[in-house]
Amino acid sequence: MDDLDLFSLRDLFNRNRILLCFNGPISRSLIEEIGHALKNYLQAQNATPSAAxxxxxxxxxxxxxxxxxxxxxxxxxxxxxxTIIVARQPDGAYLVQAGNLVEADDGPLLMARIKALSGMDKAELKSAYKEQLRKPRDTALSSGAGLGLLDIARKACQPLSASVGPASGGKVFFSLRAVI
Structure with a gap:
């Protein structure tokens, strides 16, 4: 492994107002622990309860x-x-960005879903959310890009944005960005 310049990494985090950064395999218990740390950090930063x-x-x-x-x-x-980042923007909004490897065929489908959601206003997002709630859930299908993604879009103060970049082994790296 190359020597890492932790001071430069720290400086990069500080300049970009990164509150939390994680990179690695993620388990249910790790999601919980990072979530607790995030809650505590937001509380210490005096975030409003609704924003937190x-x-x-x-x-x-x-x-x-x-x-x-x-x-x-x-x-x-x-x-x-x-790879997950939570940052505070200069205007006070929070940025939550997460990325992971996905199958190359799934990349365009995810991008199309994000593009569709980013074109909706708050009323359309609310309507789509209610419609999704009424749909029967098919347990045989993967539960992705549905209600949760709509919920993220509804909480965001700007349209969601995403990117797909090349990776190896028939996969791409998908990254989703929400500003809260």
Whole structure:
């Protein structure tokens, strides 16, 4: 492993107002522990209770989506890794961004879903959320890009954005960004 310049990494985090950063395999217990740390940090930063709940909810939804996707695809530890960042923007909004490896065929589908959601206003998102709630749940299907993604879009103060980048082994790296 190369020598890491931790001071430079710390400086990068500080300049970008990164409150929390995680990179690696993510389990249910780790999601919980990081979630507790995030709640405590937001409380220490005097975040409003509604902002803290929204940031926490978006973090939980994003990380659970990654975990469920990796389990559904039966990914091993390396391929099921996640990269998660929570940052405070200069205007006071919070940025929650998470990324993970996905199958190359799933990348365009996810991007299309994000594009559709980012084109909706708050009323359309609310309507789509209620419609999704009324739909019967098919337990045989993967539970991705549905109610949780709509919930993230509803909590965001800006349209969701996403990117897909090349990776190896027939996979791409999908990254989702929400500003709360």
């Amino acid at each position: 709940m929204d940031v926490f909810g978006v973090y939980i939804e994003m990380t659970q989506n990654i975990r469920h996707y990796a389990a559904h695809r039966q990914y091993g530890e390396e391929d099921s890794a996640a």
